[in-house]
Amino acid sequence: xxxxxxxxxxxxxxxxxxxxxxxxxxxxxxxxxxxxxxxxxxxxxxxxxxxxxxxxxxxxxxxxxxxxxxxxxxxxxxxxxxxxxxxxxxxxxxxxxxxxxxxxxxxxxxxxxxxxxxxxxxxxxxxxxxxxxxxxxxxxxxxxxxxxxxxxxxxxxxxxxxxxxxxxxxxxxxxxxxxxxxxxxxxxxxxxxxxxxxxxxxxxxxxxxxxxxxxxxxxxxxxxxxxxxxxxxxxxxxxxxxxxxxxxxxxxxxxxxxxxxxxxxxxxxxxxxxx
Amino acid sequence: xxxxxxxxxxxxxxxxxxxxxxxxxxxxxxxxxxxxxxxxxxxxxxxxxxxxxxxxxxxxxxxxxxxxxxxxxxxxxxxxxxxxxxxxxxxxxxxxxxxxxxxxxxxxxxxxxxxxxxxxxxxxxxxxxxxxxxxxxxxxxxxxxxxxxxxxxxxxxxxxxxxxxxxxxxxxxxxxxxxxxxxxxxxxxxxxxxxxxxxxxxxxxxxxxxxxxxxxxxxxxxxxxxxxxxxxxxxxxxxxxxxxxxxxxxxxxxxxxxxxxxxxxxxxxxxxxxxxxxxxxxxxxxxxxxxxxxxxxxxxxxxxxxxxxxxxxxxxxxxxxxxxxxxxxxxxxxxxxxxxxxxxxxxxxxxxxxxxxxxxxxxxxxxxxxxxxxxxxxxxxxxxxxxxxxxxxxxxxxxxxxxxxxxxxxxxxxxxxxxxxxxxxxxx
Numbered sequence: 001x002x003x004x005x006x007x008x009x010x011x012x013x014x015x016x017x018x019x020x021x022x023x024x025x026x027x028x029x030x031x032x033x034x035x036x037x038x039x040x041x042x043x044x045x046x047x048x049x050x051x052x053x054x055x056x057x058x059x060x061x062x063x064x065x066x067x068x069x070x071x072x073x074x075x076x077x078x079x080x081x082x083x084x085x086x087x088x089x090x091x092x093x094x095x096x097x098x099x100x101x102x103x104x105x106x107x108x109x110x111x112x113x114x115x116x117x118x119x120x121x122x123x124x125x126x127x128x129x130x131x132x133x134x135x136x137x138x139x140x141x142x143x144x145x146x147x148x149x150x151x152x153x154x155x156x157x158x159x160x161x162x163x164x165x166x167x168x169x170x171x172x173x174x175x176x177x178x179x180x181x182x183x184x185x186x187x188x189x190x191x192x193x194x195x196x197x198x199x200x201x202x203x204x205x206x207x208x209x210x211x212x213x214x215x216x217x218x219x220x221x222x223x224x225x226x227x228x229x230x231x232x233x234x235x236x237x238x239x240x241x242x243x244x245x246x247x248x249x250x251x252x253x254x255x256x257x258x259x260x261x262x263x264x265x266x267x268x269x270x271x272x273x274x275x
Numbered sequence: 276x277x278x279x280x281x282x283x284x285x286x287x288x289x290x291x292x293x294x295x296x297x298x299x300x301x302x303x304x305x306x307x308x309x310x311x312x313x314x315x316x317x318x319x320x321x322x323x324x325x326x327x328x329x330x331x332x333x334x335x336x337x338x339x340x341x342x343x344x345x346x347x348x349x350x351x352x353x354x355x356x357x358x359x360x361x362x363x364x365x366x367x368x369x370x371x372x373x374x375x376x377x378x379x380x381x382x383x384x385x386x387x388x389x390x391x392x393x394x395x396x397x398x399x400x401x402x403x404x405x406x407x408x409x410x411x412x413x414x415x416x417x418x419x420x421x422x423x424x425x426x427x428x429x430x431x432x433x434x435x436x437x438x439x440x441x442x443x444x445x446x447x448x449x450x451x452x453x454x455x456x457x458x459x460x461x462x463x464x465x466x467x468x469x470x471x472x473x474x475x476x477x478x479x480x481x482x483x484x485x486x487x488x489x490x491x492x493x494x495x496x497x498x499x500x501x502x503x504x505x506x507x508x509x510x511x512x513x514x515x516x517x518x519x520x521x522x523x524x525x526x527x528x529x530x531x532x533x534x535x536x537x538x539x540x541x542x543x544x545x546x547x548x549x550x551x552x553x554x555x556x557x558x559x560x561x562x563x564x565x566x567x568x569x570x571x572x573x574x575x576x577x578x579x580x581x582x583x584x585x586x587x588x589x590x591x592x593x594x595x596x597x598x599x600x601x602x603x604x605x606x607x608x609x610x611x612x613x614x615x616x617x618x619x620x621x622x623x624x625x626x627x628x629x630x631x632x633x634x635x636x637x638x639x640x641x642x643x644x645x646x647x648x649x650x651x652x653x654x655x656x657x658x659x660x661x662x663x664x665x666x667x668x669x670x671x672x673x674x675x676x677x678x679x680x681x682x683x684x685x686x687x688x689x690x691x692x693x694x695x696x697x698x699x700x701x702x703x
Contacts, residue, residue, distance in 0.1 A: 039540055043515035045442070064304060065326075123338060131344045215331055216338060219294055219346050220323040231326040237301045238515065238540055 028251075035245035042241040057245035061232070067249055070228035075253070077139050077224055078207035081146035082200050085154045088147070090196070093158035094184055098170065108159065111152040119149075119212045130217055139222045142214060146207045153206070154199050161195030162188065194267045201258075201265050208254045225250040293580055294323045296336050297351040298567065301534075302400050302607045306588055309596055313587050320580050329455075336572075340365045345574035348581045352396065354387040354566045354639075355654050361395040367571040367578050369394045375586050379611050383637055384566050387650075396568035397589040401609030402530040403633035404463055404563035404653075405626070406550040409543060412436045412443065412523045423551040426467075426492055429524060433500035436523035445500035447522035448493065451509035452672040454664025459563065459653040460527070461671055462664075465489045469557030471643035472655050472692075477701040479692040481667065481685050485644070489555065490681045494674050506672040518542060526552060528565070529633055532626040533604055549626050551633065557644050561652035564637035566609065609634050659699045663692050 034042050036053040061067065096104050126145070127136075135141030165188060173187040189196065211226040218227060232239055232246040258265070297303045303326070310322050325347070327335060332351070339346045340360070352360065360366050371377060371394075377385070380398060388396045406429070408420050416435040421428065433445030449460040465471070470485030480486070497505050500523075502516060510527060514534060517525045518541040525531070538544040552562055569585040571578050587593060594614055597606045603623035606614060608630055614620055615631040624630075639652040650656040654664065670684040670691075679687075696702040 040518060040542055044519050045516075045521065064307070124342065127338055127342055127344065131342060136344055136346055215327070216335060219296070219325045219335075223325075227327075230328055230331055231299055233328040234299045234301075234511070237534055238511070238518070239299075 028255075031244045032248050033244075034241055035248045037241050037244075039238040039241050042244070043238060057241040058249075060242050061246045061249065065228055065231060065246075067228065070223060070225045070250075071253065073139060073222055074208060074224040074226075074250075077142045077146065077222070078204050080139070081143045081150065081207045082203040084143065085147045085150050085203050086196065086200055089151060089154040089158050089199075090184070090189070092155050093162050094188065096155070096159050097162035097165075098167065108156065111155060115149075115152050123216060126213075127216065136217060137219045137221045137223075141217055142222060142224070145213050145217065146210060149210070149213075150203045150206055154203055157199040157202070158192070158195065161192050161199070164195075165191050194264065197261075197264050198267070201261055205254060205258070291319045291577070291580060292321045292323055293348040293577055293584060294325060294346060295349040295351075295584075296325045296327070296332060296347045298329045298332055299326045300530075300567070301605075303351060303567070305597055305601055305605060306399070306593075306607075309593075309600060310588075312596060313584060316587075317580075317583065320584065322584070340572050340574065343574045345572070345576055347572055348575040348577045349584060350570050350572055351399070351567055352570055354384075354398075354564065354568060355651065355656060355660075357388050357396045357568060357570065358390050358650075358656060359658050360570075361390040361393070365573055366395045367573050367575065369397060369571065369582060369585070371397070371582075371586055376591060376613075379591060379613050381610055381612060381631075381634055383564060383635060383639065384610055387564070387566065387639055388568060396570035397585050398566045398568050398610040399589055400530075400607035401564065401566035401634055402528045403565075403609070403630065403637045404460075404526065404552040405529050405532070405629050405633050406552060407517065407525045407527070407531060407535060408432075408548045408550070409436075409520075409523050409546050410548040411546045413548065420548055420550050424553045426464075426553045426555050429526070429553045430492070430496050430500075433496060433524055437500040442521050443523060444502040444516070444521055445523040446496055447502060447508065447513045447516050447525045448497060448505070449509055449513065449527065450497065450501075450505035450672060450675050451507055451512070452665065452668035453509070454654065454661050454668060456509040456668065457671055458664040458668040459565075461489070461493065461668075462653045462655075463552070463561075463563045464493060464555065466560035466562065466643055466652070467553070467555035467557055468492070469555070469560070469644040471560075471645065471647050473647060473649060473696075474645055475648060477648055477696055479689055479696060479702075480645075481692060482689040485557070486685055487681055490671065490674060490685065492555075493671075494681060497675055506676050528563070529609070529626070529630040532630060533608070533624065536604065536624070536626070549629055551629060560643045561638045561641050562633070562636065563653040564634060564639040565653070657699075657701070659695055659701075663695055666691055666695075 035057055036055065037048070037051055038054055038056065041048055041051050096108060130136045130141050135144070169191065170183055170187055173183050178187060209226070214224050214226045215230060218224070229243070229246050229250050232243040297307070307324050307326065314320065314322060336347060336350055357366070381401065384398045384401045388394060388398065406420070406424060413420060413432070413436070418432050418435055420432065429446065435445070437443065437445035449457045451457055462472070465486055468485045468489035470483055470489055471480055474480050502508065502521065508516070513522065513525055513527060514531055516522050518535060520543050532549065535541045535547050536544050569588060571581045571585070575581055589610070591611060591613055594606045594611060598619065603620045606620065608614065615627055621627050637652050640650045654660055667688045670679065670688045673679040674681050674684045693702065
């Protein structure tokens with residue numbers, strides 16, 4: 001009787017979990033389906049689940065814009081911004097976690113508070129700085145901005161992960177004669193690798209999806225996929241199928257990447273959760 | 276390391292490269308597609324395109340121009356922005372070459388692009404307002420649309436056609452708040468009811484009986500015959516509703532004609548009739564005139580090349596090129612008299628005469644019932660209007676959704692507009 005009740009409970013939880021997963025996945029599924037509809041089918045009411053699929057929207061998207069140019073920019077900018085952010089935030093988080101000063105906590109909170117500032121509030125100063133330094137419409141400009149905007153998150157995440165590493169292990173390394181560099185690279189980083197990896201993945205996803213700065217600081221040369229999507233929304237004329245096709249193409253690389261690295265991501269995010 | 280540096284830096288712009296910022300409407304996409312012909316004819320000029328949604332483009336371009344960054348050489352801007360930006364010194368004066376046929380441009384369109392007799396943009400396409408209706412539904416209801424209906428007639432016909440059980444709505448009108456969305460239509464409606472935004476001395480006139488009558492007609496008609504959730508419907512949403520067979524009458528931009536008559540985009544392409552925009556009790560006043568134009572920002576470093584491209588894209592030869600590649604129905608409408616005189620265009624676009632008449636009679640700088648200190652047909656040609664229009668648009672949408680009465684909305688709008696006009700220095 002008790003076993004039947006347990007089975008029932010498990011079945012109910014499974015059904016609920018699937019229901020929630022499908023509900024969350026539905027917008028993406030609908031976007032993919034709409035990309036294969038004709039424009040009139042895409043706006044038909046009631047919406048059609050069954051329709052004659054067409055790849056005409058994808059053909060239009062490829063005919064109108066150079067997808068690979070935008071995709072290359074997204075890959076280069078996101079990857080470089082993430083690498084630079086990690087290079088800066090690992091030593092910063094190490095110092096804050098293992099060598100805290102009297103103002104460490106305040107510094108961490110101040111860093112986080114910069115994320116609460118609306119981006120549009122600093123648009124004109126940043127735009128003028130980018131103009132003065134020749135970084136408008138350049139990959140370097142976006143890499144610097146993305147790195148700086150993600151720094152509070154990466155430092156905070158790494159700080160949290162590093163705090164989970166027992167200080168005694170680092171001390172043991174020091175006792176064995178490890179230098180500071182060796183302590184970080186050969187003792188701390190291997191132990192915190194899942195955390196560093198998940199921080200990098202999160203930074204990569206945030207860079208990939210960032211829209212405000214990419215729309216405002218780039219025009220044609222360094223424009224990433226977020227700008228590519230924005231070019232398919234039209235105030236006059238039907239565009240939902242083409243926009244869905246463009247959005248599918250834009251999110252596909254990061255979704256595949258997320259799928260492949262999901263184990264690492266979950267492992268990193270739950271790092272130290274159970275002791 | 277060098278390779279990484281090059282990868283990160285991205286390519287540098289070649290000399291003679293023009294960066295064109297444009298909206299992504301169908302006509303602009305065709306221009307982009309055909310621009311290879313221009314590059315073939317001008318091998319020393321290379322074109323870079325930045326295609327964005329209208330509001331994103333406006334914000335992007337405004338930031339660039341205001342900071343003199345010079346990212347763009349050619350801009351697509353509306354006839355609302357041209358005089359305002361020209362007065363700010365943001366646009367370069369345009370002096371077309373001797374071969375460019377200026378006299379062929381529709382006079383009402385050309386009039387909005389000059390300040391102090393200096394030309395600052397050339398029109399790419401223009402639109403006004405007209406009435407679309409479903410001939411099959413009218414036949415079934417036993418009614419006939421006159422060529423120039425009144426708003427009372429529109430209401431009567433809409434009541435006859437509406438069948439909410441079958442999701443057939445007699446009347447579709449813009450309800451989405453925004454100065455270029457519901458307020459474009461409402462301003463046109465108010466004008467023909469005898470109302471206006473401002474009187475002499477920039478006194479706001481939103482509390483006038485004419486505004487009240489116009490809004491009462493709008494709210495009452497939309498509640499009785501409009502689709503549910505009309506406050507979410509702008510041009511595109513109504514286009515989708517009409518094209519999928521859910522609207523009986525739609526009053527909106529003339530640009531919809533080419534889209535509705537295209538069987539690839541419209542399920543009702545063979546059942547569409549058209550008429551002039553309805554008239555209200557006043558019956559006169561400016562109606563609607565919007566043009567998308569090409570202009571050169573003052574910060575451009577390639578102004579001469581930019582002028583060559585603009586002349587090409589707005590020429591009679593370009594119209595012929597579009598007709599040759601995309602068909603006559605796809606040519607940019609509303610700007611050239613020669614387009615409307617062309618029998619091939621008249622045959623391909625049965626709505627052509629209505630559009631030409633609508634644009635010709637839009638009278639954007641004409642008078643309202645009482646004298647007014649501003650220009651513009653479905654907008655007010657002053658910089659604060661974007662904010663004012665969107666704010667009042669939200670109040671108008673609130674009347675449609677039942678959150679406010681017309682009286683409450685107009686009283687609030689009058690107070691808000693008065694405040695903004697004081698802050699902007701127009702009203703003392």
